[in-house]
Amino acid sequence: MESDKIETESLLENLCVGLPTIALKADIPTPKWNTLNPYFGAEDITEIVDWPEFNYNTIIHRYGGILNSKKIDCVDFSAPWMHTEVWHKSQLDTRLDELVRPHIIRTLRAAFEELEPQTQQLNLNPVTFGHGTTAITIGLFWPDTSFTTVAEGYAQGKNRAPGVLGISPKWSSEWRHSKFSNDQHHFQYNQTLAELNFYMDGHGARCGYVLTDAELVVxxxxxxxxxxxxxxxxxxxxxxxxxxxxxxxxxxLGMLAAEEENWAL
Structure with missing residues (x-):
């Protein structure tokens, strides 16, 4: 009897799937705003400009060949508690474990396996995606997520692209364009970027990101x-x-973090 054939998909097909809406609890517990920290603050952010080059066409231009040609097994990582309401970023991190993190880990691994004969020539150091504590801890605080090199092992290497998680009532990309510099939304937008900047600076990283239940901003x-x-x-x-x-x-972002000559500032 012929065994069942395992279905496969390209890296691009796996990565281009839109994510299901995350339901927020109707009454978000206080405090409503992000906690202040004596080590960083909104005033640390001196200028914000657009980064238009971070787009689909750039990614396809650089990695379209491997994204379309490399195949991986189709795997469903969904969990029965996936659609429960969230009200805190720790619960959002659980959603990452269900909807995002396994796919990033698998697709990065597959990409680096395919590129292995060229990694030295391309000056790439394979990375993986994990929680913030999978990188070395610098100071008293650590970010929510990390991109670290596979070779350095658990909690041994720099976080090459830190990530800060949040829920949309506490941070939105639209708040960047608040008309008044003393507006609470404007302040909270910069406060979260200041936290991310603090982590990037501590690890020497050039790039990082903010992720909420609504959006990703790199x-x-x-x-x-x-x-x-x-x-x-x-x-x-x-x-x-x-x-x-x-x-x-x-x-x-993981591929950018793997670039030995460019990941650090």
Whole structure:
């Protein structure tokens, strides 16, 4: 009797899937705003500009060949508690474990396996995606997620692209364009970027990201004085042919983190 054939899909097909809406609890517990920290603050951010080059076309131009040609097994990582309501970023991290993290780990591994004969020539150091504590801890605080090199092992290497998680009532990319510098939304937008900048600076990383239940925004440090470039927001639900999804954006961030000459500022 012939065994069942395992279905496969390309890396691009796996990564371009839009994510299901995450239900927020109707009454988010207080405190409503992000906690202040004596080690960083909104005033640390001196300038914010656009990062238009972080887009679908750039990713396909650089890695379209391997994204379309490399095949992996189709795997369903969904869990029965996936659709429960969330009200805290720790619960959002659980959603990452269900909807995002396993796919990023598998697709990065598959990509580096395919590129293995060229990694030295391309000056790539394979990375993986994990919780913030999978990188070395610098100081008293650590980010929510990390991209670390496979070779350095658990909690031994720098976080090459830190990630900060949050829920949409506490942070939105739209708040960047608040008309008044003393507006609470404007302040909270910069406060979260200041936290991310603090982690990027501590690890020497050039790039990082903010992820909420609604969107992904990828961030690049332009210098060590609080000047940042931010990508266009990538909504949770965006996906499909020709669309930059949350998964694809994080995968590409991992590839940027693997670049030995460029990951650090």
């Amino acid at each position: 961030v690049k440090r332009l210098d060590t004085n609080g000047r940042l470039a931010v990508s266009a927001p990538i909504p949770w639900k965006t996906g499909g042919n020709g669309q930059l999804s949350v998964r694809l954006g994080l995968w590409y």
